[in-house]
Amino acid sequence: MASQPRLSVRGLTKRFGALVANDDVSLNVEPGELHCLLGENGAGKSTLSSCLYGLYQPDHGEIQVDGQPVHLRSPADALRAGIGMVHQHFVLVPGFTVLENIAVGTGSGWRFDRAAAKARVLAICQAYGIELEPDRAVGDLSVGGQQWVEIVKVLYTGARLLILDEPTAVLTPDESRKLFAVIERLKADGISILLISHKMAEVMQSDRVSVLRRGRLVGTVRTADVTRDDLTTMMIGQRIAPASRSSDGGGVGGAVLSVRGLSKERQGRRVLDDISFEVAQGEIFGIAGVSGNGQDDLFECLCGLAAPDEGSFSVAGAEVRASSPADVAALGVGYVPSDRFRDGLVGDLSIEENLVLGQHWSARWRRGPFLDRNGLEKNGRDAIAGYSIAATGPDAICRRLSGGNAQKVILAREFGKADRLLLCNQPTRGLDVGAIGFVHRELLRKRDEGCAIVLASEELDDLFALCSRIGVFFRGRLLKVLDRDRTSHDEIGRLMAGQESVVAA
Amino acid sequence: MTDFSIAEWRIERRREARPAARFIGLGAALAGAIIVCGMLFLAAGAEPLKAFASLAKGSFGSLRATGETLVKATPLIFTGLAACVAFRARIWNIGAEGQVFAGAMFAYWAQHNLGEFPALVQIPVVVMGGIAGGGLYAALAGLLKTRFSVDEVISTVMLNYIIVYVLSLLLLRGPWSEAGGFFEQTARVDRDATLPMLIAGTRLHMGFLLALAAAVLVHLILTRTPLGYEIRAAGSNLRALDVQGTNTRRLIIVVMLLSGALAGLAGVTEVYGVHYRLKAGAVAGYGYSGIIVAILGQLHPVGVVAAAILFGALLNGATLMQIETGVPSALIYAIQAILLLFFLAGWAMCNFRLRRTGRV
Amino acid sequence: EEPTKLKIAGILSAGKEAPWETSFVNSMDRVIAAKPHGLEIEVNYTENVYDNAEQVFRTYAETGEYDILFGDTAYVDAIDKLKDEFPDIMFVMSGSGNQGLGGNAYWVFIHAHEPAYVMGQLAGKLTKSNVVGAISTFPAEDTNDQINAFFAGAKDVNPQVKQKITFIQSWFDPTKSNEATSAQIAAGADMIYQMSSAFEVCEQSGIGCFGNYVDMSKVAPKSIVASTVVKWDPHINWIVDEWWKVKTTGGKFDAPTEPRWFTWQEDSGELVINPSWEAKLPDGVKKLVAEGTEAIKTGQKKIELNIDEPKSD
Amino acid sequence: MRSRRSCCCSSWRDGPCAISGCGEPAVFESFLQATILVSVAAATIRIATPLLLAALGELVAERSGVYNMGLEGMMLMGAFIGYLSAHQSGSLWVGVAAAGLTGAAMAAVFAFMVITLKVEQIVTGLAVNLLGAGLSTYWLRAAFSDSGQTPVIPFFENVPIPVLSQLPVVGPILFDQKLLTYFAFLMVPAVWFLLFRTRYGLIIRCAGDNPKALDVKGVSVAAVQYAAVVFGGLMAGLGGAFLSVGSAARFVPDMTNGRGWLAIIIVIAGLWRPYAVLAATLVFSFLDALQLQIQGIGIAIPYQLLLMMPYVVAIIALMVRRSRANAPAMLGMPYSRE
Numbered sequence A: 001m002a003s004q005p006r007l008s009v010r011g012l013t014k015r016f017g018a019l020v021a022n023d024d025v026s027l028n029v030e031p032g033e034l035h036c037l038l039g040e041n042g043a044g045k046s047t048l049s050s051c052l053y054g055l056y057q058p059d060h061g062e063i064q065v066d067g068q069p070v071h072l073r074s075p076a077d078a079l080r081a082g083i084g085m086v087h088q089h090f091v092l093v094p095g096f097t098v099l100e101n102i103a104v105g106t107g108s109g110w111r112f113d114r115a116a117a118k119a120r121v122l123a124i125c126q127a128y129g130i131e132l133e134p135d136r137a138v139g140d141l142s143v144g145g146q147q148w149v150e151i152v153k154v155l156y157t158g159a160r161l162l163i164l165d166e167p168t169a170v171l172t173p174d175e176s177r178k179l180f181a182v183i184e185r186l187k188a189d190g191i192s193i194l195l196i197s198h199k200m201a202e203v204m205q206s207d208r209v210s211v212l213r214r215g216r217l218v219g220t221v222r223t224a225d226v227t228r229d230d231l232t233t234m235m236i237g238q239r240i241a242p243a244s245r246s247s248d249g250g251g252v253g254g255a256v257l258s259v260r261g262l263s264k265e266r267q268g269r270r271v272l273d274d275i276s277f278e279v280a281q282g283e284i285f286g287i288a289g290v291s292g293n294g295q296d297d298l299f300e301c302l303c304g305l306a307a308p309d310e311g312s313f314s315v316a317g318a319e320v321r322a323s324s325p326a327d328v329a330a331l332g333v334g335y336v337p338s339d340r341f342r343d344g345l346v347g348d349l350s351i352e353e354n355l356v357l358g359q360h361w362s363a364r365w366r367r368g369p370f371l372d373r374n375g376l377e378k379n380g381r382d383a384i385a386g387y388s389i390a391a392t393g394p395d396a397i398c399r400r401l402s403g404g405n406a407q408k409v410i411l412a413r414e415f416g417k418a419d420r421l422l423l424c425n426q427p428t429r430g431l432d433v434g435a436i437g438f439v440h441r442e443l444l445r446k447r448d449e450g451c452a453i454v455l456a457s458e459e460l461d462d463l464f465a466l467c468s469r470i471g472v473f474f475r476g477r478l479l480k481v482l483d484r485d486r487t488s489h490d491e492i493g494r495l496m497a498g499q500e501s502v503v504a505a
Numbered sequence B: 001m002t003d004f005s006i007a008e009w010r011i012e013r014r015r016e017a018r019p020a021a022r023f024i025g026l027g028a029a030l031a032g033a034i035i036v037c038g039m040l041f042l043a044a045g046a047e048p049l050k051a052f053a054s055l056a057k058g059s060f061g062s063l064r065a066t067g068e069t070l071v072k073a074t075p076l077i078f079t080g081l082a083a084c085v086a087f088r089a090r091i092w093n094i095g096a097e098g099q100v101f102a103g104a105m106f107a108y109w110a111q112h113n114l115g116e117f118p119a120l121v122q123i124p125v126v127v128m129g130g131i132a133g134g135g136l137y138a139a140l141a142g143l144l145k146t147r148f149s150v151d152e153v154i155s156t157v158m159l160n161y162i163i164v165y166v167l168s169l170l171l172l173r174g175p176w177s178e179a180g181g182f183f184e185q186t187a188r189v190d191r192d193a194t195l196p197m198l199i200a201g202t203r204l205h206m207g208f209l210l211a212l213a214a215a216v217l218v219h220l221i222l223t224r225t226p227l228g229y230e231i232r233a234a235g236s237n238l239r240a241l242d243v244q245g246t247n248t249r250r251l252i253i254v255v256m257l258l259s260g261a262l263a264g265l266a267g268v269t270e271v272y273g274v275h276y277r278l279k280a281g282a283v284a285g286y287g288y289s290g291i292i293v294a295i296l297g298q299l300h301p302v303g304v305v306a307a308a309i310l311f312g313a314l315l316n317g318a319t320l321m322q323i324e325t326g327v328p329s330a331l332i333y334a335i336q337a338i339l340l341l342f343f344l345a346g347w348a349m350c351n352f353r354l355r356r357t358g359r360v
Numbered sequence C: 001e002e003p004t005k006l007k008i009a010g011i012l013s014a015g016k017e018a019p020w021e022t023s024f025v026n027s028m029d030r031v032i033a034a035k036p037h038g039l040e041i042e043v044n045y046t047e048n049v050y051d052n053a054e055q056v057f058r059t060y061a062e063t064g065e066y067d068i069l070f071g072d073t074a075y076v077d078a079i080d081k082l083k084d085e086f087p088d089i090m091f092v093m094s095g096s097g098n099q100g101l102g103g104n105a106y107w108v109f110i111h112a113h114e115p116a117y118v119m120g121q122l123a124g125k126l127t128k129s130n131v132v133g134a135i136s137t138f139p140a141e142d143t144n145d146q147i148n149a150f151f152a153g154a155k156d157v158n159p160q161v162k163q164k165i166t167f168i169q170s171w172f173d174p175t176k177s178n179e180a181t182s183a184q185i186a187a188g189a190d191m192i193y194q195m196s197s198a199f200e201v202c203e204q205s206g207i208g209c210f211g212n213y214v215d216m217s218k219v220a221p222k223s224i225v226a227s228t229v230v231k232w233d234p235h236i237n238w239i240v241d242e243w244w245k246v247k248t249t250g251g252k253f254d255a256p257t258e259p260r261w262f263t264w265q266e267d268s269g270e271l272v273i274n275p276s277w278e279a280k281l282p283d284g285v286k287k288l289v290a291e292g293t294e295a296i297k298t299g300q301k302k303i304e305l306n307i308d309e310p311k312s313d
Numbered sequence D: 001m002r003s004r005r006s007c008c009c010s011s012w013r014d015g016p017c018a019i020s021g022c023g024e025p026a027v028f029e030s031f032l033q034a035t036i037l038v039s040v041a042a043a044t045i046r047i048a049t050p051l052l053l054a055a056l057g058e059l060v061a062e063r064s065g066v067y068n069m070g071l072e073g074m075m076l077m078g079a080f081i082g083y084l085s086a087h088q089s090g091s092l093w094v095g096v097a098a099a100g101l102t103g104a105a106m107a108a109v110f111a112f113m114v115i116t117l118k119v120e121q122i123v124t125g126l127a128v129n130l131l132g133a134g135l136s137t138y139w140l141r142a143a144f145s146d147s148g149q150t151p152v153i154p155f156f157e158n159v160p161i162p163v164l165s166q167l168p169v170v171g172p173i174l175f176d177q178k179l180l181t182y183f184a185f186l187m188v189p190a191v192w193f194l195l196f197r198t199r200y201g202l203i204i205r206c207a208g209d210n211p212k213a214l215d216v217k218g219v220s221v222a223a224v225q226y227a228a229v230v231f232g233g234l235m236a237g238l239g240g241a242f243l244s245v246g247s248a249a250r251f252v253p254d255m256t257n258g259r260g261w262l263a264i265i266i267v268i269a270g271l272w273r274p275y276a277v278l279a280a281t282l283v284f285s286f287l288d289a290l291q292l293q294i295q296g297i298g299i300a301i302p303y304q305l306l307l308m309m310p311y312v313v314a315i316i317a318l319m320v321r322r323s324r325a326n327a328p329a330m331l332g333m334p335y336s337r338e
């Protein structure tokens, strides 16, 4: 019996308008194989999996399951073909119970057989050692708990090929290990897994890896045959230039930002727990941590968007209390939010207009009651030139900019605004190497101008390249603040996973 | 066979329709609407061509007819602009209807209590009264949204009902009722408070100029001022505005004030430009039509004026059409609806395209 | 030479379904058939005009084809603006809410209070609960007159009668007036004057109801006792006569500033008893009705015109 | 059996009593009489029927994520076609069925516009209302030409439920109504059961809260929403039928008189829950019934105040309850994958 591949993709191409998100991709996934899909942000991994799950229709290409060509017009077709998927972002109904989320849309007829569904869910949980309470509302679960719901949801469909799109991004290291135990058992049952992950440690546990770069398949390799560096090279297309560690900096002047005992609760969870730190003039203070550990809440408090329940902070000696973003900005604070299209830009406005967002009432941009169009346009041209933004002109609509260029618009605005303090939350997320280098240079320039900078990043390379001190966030707590020169990737990585004791020892 | 065609051809949404596609789509919509309306005319026993001709004659066939069309368009321009301002900011003010009432009522209250003054005093008073009445009533919904998070769609609809009863309370045996009259209406207003006529032989009054001025003003505000900037930004991404330091609650109230003030002026032009009395029938219906006008006008002031004139023409021409062809004037509402539905569908259909796909 | 044709525009405040309008259309049809002065009369109706009167009047006037613009309600505002601009056209307004303008603006009034009085007598005799009700639209002069006369008739023959009045605040909303009827039945009424023409509840609960404007016997055969029928015939004829006079003598329109109305004697109305009730009526009652009708029609008995707003006892 | 009323002291007639006037006690006494209470209560149930039918349909549509603002037009067309077909066929039940189908057909057009073409829901709804108003009046004229008076058709008789209708007080209120009324009230638990106890209910609610969660299960969001919206239209059509064939026995232009809008408001005031929707319907209907009764008795409360009350109460309730707390999360937002 010639073993057919479980999944075979031939020449799959998917375009979004002019953008080719998947370009002639071909790969096989064998029965019982753990196959990793690797690639930078925006390389097209999620797009490929959405095509395999029938959510998107490829423009070209053929998909075969167990040797049979399949035409996946909707997830129903995919489910029929035995394909299941855990999405990169949760697809849950918060108001439903765990059981309802898992069972909705399954079964047939009018009757919703709660008891049978529950028995089946419990059986799956038991078989794979997953802990879930079927009757709890999903909205009350932690993010990790919600991810388990997603996983059981897929297992419940009885799929023979599981696509897991960054399932561990929201799991604790412990939970991630548990997930891999589950995967082992699935493999033993002959089920194939297509796993997407950015975490090299996880990728290295797979059988084979397919690497995508800018929508094209660079190659598929047996994991055993390659090193991490090999994979990185395939992914990026070049060896990473050794991070140019910034030489000086750090505590040049007095404290610009001092945070004292900041605490905040959201939906009964303590998202910020007694956070205190100081950032000096001319210093870049790094914040490490898996996203979802309180960084976003910290930045929202610091930029005036949310009020902390307890504690306070001051900027250049001025106490900030019950403030609004406008008040904070007036103190010479710039803020680069993590979600640029949600928090940083107004998609339907042009570059020149977005460059004055928040300052549009200021006399500087007005002529009488009207906005100073010429001033705005000139400012736009300057920013496009100064930040090398790839756009048709200052009147280009921001919604149509790519991630990197959109980020540059925000940087241009916030750098111009920040005289004293710059708050940067994940400024390099989703950017390519060139753009990352650009952001690094700009941050250093800003630091050298005497600005205090708070920089949060999931990329430790960013932090090591730029920061003098690095604080690690875990579950709303600032576990430890480390001196860059006296710590290592490993130590911070362990702290990010919450292993405080390791460090303490 | 069907499977083949599905596999080879697919309808998909475009990101942005090309102007040519828009043009074709709208042309097709118009053609479709005309065909359906023509069929209705036939069913009503009228010759479609003759009906359309008398519709046109009734709306633009003479100076008087044109003037009347513009009279009908005037309140629709105001309510259309009201919807335009709010919808641009993605605030769903469905309450222009009630704000028209409020504007008319506030204007009447101010003018009624003012006593006898020359037109130079009274007219500004009624105009300001309309602005204040409509604006404040809308701001109430804004306040409910920002302070109590009551959805504006809901609150404005409720407020539409409430004000109708308040007016009825004031008119029917209430303090404003016409002495000795049994109808729900006030006595005729002071001649000096009425809006001056513009062209002899027509009923075209100053309100139309006010409406045009309002359209220009709204256009300037939207495109040139920081407030317009905020409105457009709010329509695209309210959160980003918030994050970047704009007081979005205040913005919502300001937008409602502006939107309501525009709607309120529609009440003023109807009471002081057309009916010379305050009564429910003088001001009812314009708020809801304004929403349609605003959407037809693509939420653009110029488009709003054009759509309002189109609607005014339909309303006005319908009378002559009915007289000349005997088609019931109720048909005109059906025609408006069909036009609107075809337009909406045509517009939406521009966002789709047929694409060939293939498998390797 | 004498005109042979007359073109009238009937400008109706509501749709033709509303009984008020139906009575107008029916009367007009009778006048057309009668061919006064040998005229070929042609009428074109426009409905639901109330708040848009000026434009409709003007559109008709501008066609230059219409001789009489006959409005059926308070169109004084519109007519006031147009009458001097179109001196050759005859404008007509009707009922309360108007004021006399003279010249070419004629004002007619419908008072059906006389048959309503007799109908009230009928109700006063037939009621067992001694509660007599009326459902009306708005408290307007031309509805109040009938209701007051109806109650007066009932009380004259039966002093124990209590009156109930409900206004539904709409010219035409059968559902609402049905509910109002139920409410009055609960309040004890067993004879109800339906000014707003909804008889379903009457039919169901088997009480006696009275129709207005047109003969409602066919609409509610079980419950209708009688209907006051409004006849615009004398009014229309008067208008046509005035028009004829001006056109044939070459004079000018000179309308009186007081409203012109016609009595029962002059055939402005009718009292139609439902045949299915007629058989059941006691002879005494029949006689009373016949006598009452006779007395009024011959002018022996005058019924006071009371246009005050009626109130419930 | 109508009891004689022996109240109404003469002082009441003498002068126009203000709101807190002279003869009040006697009047209120009369108001408290059982017949009157029963009448108000029974009227409440009748007035509630069309509202409840339409509101329950709207509830299901909104739970699936679609704001059907065209309810008024669908009711109106339902009322008209119901009347027309009852007249032509001579069967009231044919009329009711036709009304339901008409509502459903209009809802299908609406659904095509907002679900398939993803046109703005509010505006499409307004257009549908306009269409219903125009088409029904026009068609009425076309069908019955110029006769003015449209023919009256027979209408549904009350169907007292044996035994139960004999119960004192509640009998005449609850168990001596028309079949459509029983149907409307039975639909409350039925809709509740549909939404919260069946597989399809789970799917409908999922479509309103997170359509993607449904999509990834291979269930067509559009199909679910189409079904829900068409169901809503069907119920609206039946609500319209209650007005024309159910109680008035004829069709009158614009006879819904804002009841469709009221039904939408009721769904909101009822916080998107079937039983709360029932409660809201009863409150609105009760105040309307009360208003009519009070006039007949002669209490001088301006009727406008009573009619205004539900709207004021609803706003206050929403202020306290924070309106959207219960609303389907994706209500009014068209779903698309890409």
Ligand SMILES: Nc1ncnc2c1ncn2[C@@H]1O[C@H](COP(=O)(O)OP(=O)(O)OP(=O)(O)O)[C@@H](O)[C@H]1O
Binding pocket: A016, A019, A021, A039, A040, A041, A042, A043, A044, A045, A046, A047, A048, A088, A430, D337, D338
């Ligand atoms: N619906 C869409 N419309 C237009 N462009 C899209 C859409 N979805 C994805 N893209 C674009 O396609 C490219 C590939 O995106 P995709 O989400 O597949 O990346 P990815 O590899 O999953 O990235 P990440 O690691 O960040 O999840 C990106 O440039 C993205 O901007």
Ligand SMILES: Nc1ncnc2c1ncn2[C@@H]1O[C@H](COP(=O)(O)OP(=O)(O)OP(=O)(O)O)[C@@H](O)[C@H]1O
Binding pocket: A019, A042, A399, A400, A401, A402, A403, A404, A405, A406, A430, A431, A432, A435, B015
């Ligand atoms: N969600 C989206 N909606 C509309 N257009 C998009 C979307 N995502 C991407 N695009 C378009 O696709 C193009 C490529 O986007 P993408 O983010 O992949 O660029 P990129 O090459 O990764 O650039 P950068 O390195 O700056 O992120 C952009 O020009 C953008 O206009």
Ligand SMILES: [Mg+2]
Binding pocket: A045, A046, A047, A088, A165
């Ligand atoms: Mg992805």
Ligand SMILES: [Mg+2]
Binding pocket: A041, A042, A402, A403, A404, A430, A431
């Ligand atoms: Mg990118």
